[in-house]
Amino acid sequence: MTEITALMSDPAAWAALITLVVMEVVLGIDNLIFISILSNKLPPEHRQRTRRIGIGLALIMRLGLLAAIGWIIGLTATVVDLGLAGAGWDTAFSWRDLILIAGGLFLVWKATTEVHHAVDTSISDDLLEKNKTSAVINNVGAAIVQIIMLDLVFSIDSILTAVGMTDHVPIMMVAVIIAVAAMLFASDPLAEFIDKNPTVVMLALGFLLMIGMVLIADGFGVHVPKGYIYAAMAFSALVEGLNMMGRKASAKKQAALEARQAALNKAETAEPGV
Numbered sequence: 001m002t003e004i005t006a007l008m009s010d011p012a013a014w015a016a017l018i019t020l021v022v023m024e025v026v027l028g029i030d031n032l033i034f035i036s037i038l039s040n041k042l043p044p045e046h047r048q049r050t051r052r053i054g055i056g057l058a059l060i061m062r063l064g065l066l067a068a069i070g071w072i073i074g075l076t077a078t079v080v081d082l083g084l085a086g087a088g089w090d091t092a093f094s095w096r097d098l099i100l101i102a103g104g105l106f107l108v109w110k111a112t113t114e115v116h117h118a119v120d121t122s123i124s125d126d127l128l129e130k131n132k133t134s135a136v137i138n139n140v141g142a143a144i145v146q147i148i149m150l151d152l153v154f155s156i157d158s159i160l161t162a163v164g165m166t167d168h169v170p171i172m173m174v175a176v177i178i179a180v181a182a183m184l185f186a187s188d189p190l191a192e193f194i195d196k197n198p199t200v201v202m203l204a205l206g207f208l209l210m211i212g213m214v215l216i217a218d219g220f221g222v223h224v225p226k227g228y229i230y231a232a233m234a235f236s237a238l239v240e241g242l243n244m245m246g247r248k249a250s251a252k253k254q255a256a257l258e259a260r261q262a263a264l265n266k267a268e269t270a271e272p273g274v
Contacts, residue, residue, distance in 0.1 A: 017171050024158055024179030030211050031058060031154040032183050033204045034107070036191040037114065038143045040201075046140050051187045054147035059180040061155040066172050075099075075156070090221045096156060097219040103153030104215030110146065111208040114201075153215070203240050207233055 035054040039047045075096040082091035093101075158176070194200050210232070214224050 017175055020171065020175035021178050024175050025182050028058075028154070028158070028179050028183045030208070031150060032187060032190060033194075034110075034150050034208060035147055036187065036194050037201065037204060037208075038146060040191055040195045042139055042143060047191065048188060050140055050143050050147075051191060052184065053144055054151065055180060055184050055187060057144075057148055058151045058155060058183070059177070061151050062158060062176045062180070063173060065155055065159045066169060066176065088222055089217075092221075093219065097221075099153060099156055099219075100215045101219035103150065104212045104217075104219065106149060106153075107208055107212030107215065111205045111212060115205050115209075197244065199243070200240060203236060206236070 032055075035051055039050045039054070042050055076094045078092045078094055080091075080093045080098070082093075084091040159172070194204060210229065214229060217224055
């Protein structure tokens with residue numbers, strides 16, 4: 001209790017908390033996009049519940065990992081070394097590296113599969129395919145299992161980021177709770193937005209592909225600055241936003257032209273009876 005009171009009166013602790021909350025929210029965007037895409041493939045009545053389960057599991061995992069902070073720090077110790085190295089990369093893998101590589105490969109595979117389903121009109125055997133007539137519980141179960149797998153990867157990355165920014169576990173826990181609460185608040189609007197804008201789905205899948213490749217590169221010791229990644233995502237989102245505004249303006253213009261043409265046709269039809 002004394003330690004918490006001391007932290008609450010320390011301006012540096014508040015600065016660390018604010019910075020860490022921002023970092024956790026940014027890191028959580030990737031996880032939230034993945035959860036939104038998966039949940040949108042389920043029947044509407046199960047989407048919100050699945051999103052909340054996925055986000056709740058993310059919170060439980062992160063708090064659990066924080067409780068085992070010593071073990072988390074040990075994940076950065078080398079466990080496998082293939083003896084290969086190059087300019088900026090190596091094959092001295094820690095458990096963290098192996099988990100990031102596995103998660104990156106899964107993310108690349110899943111995003112590639114979703115892109116294939118988006119452009120292929122043939123019938124799919126994917127459990128999460130909207131038109132598949134299997135039991136709903138299997139669909140929800142498949143979604144939750146995949147969410148758990150990615151939650152684990154993103155949670156470890158998130159906690160390692162927190163450990164690198166502060167030594168105070170209470171600050172980490174508060175930051176994680178605030179960030180996950182923000183994810184929960186934003187999950188439904190984001191998922192609905194993605195569901196109503198098909199082109200955004202493809203953009204989000206492109207983000208997931210990029211994030212997967214970055215996770216794999218990070219596992220091999222190639223550290224891509226996060227600022228570059230999110231700057232690219234923000235720029236792509238801005239371009240897509242402009243495209244959406246353009247399509248909306250074109251649709252309004254077309255509707256106005258059609259209404260004008262209908263009015264002219266009505267006037268021409270009414271003239272003989274005058």
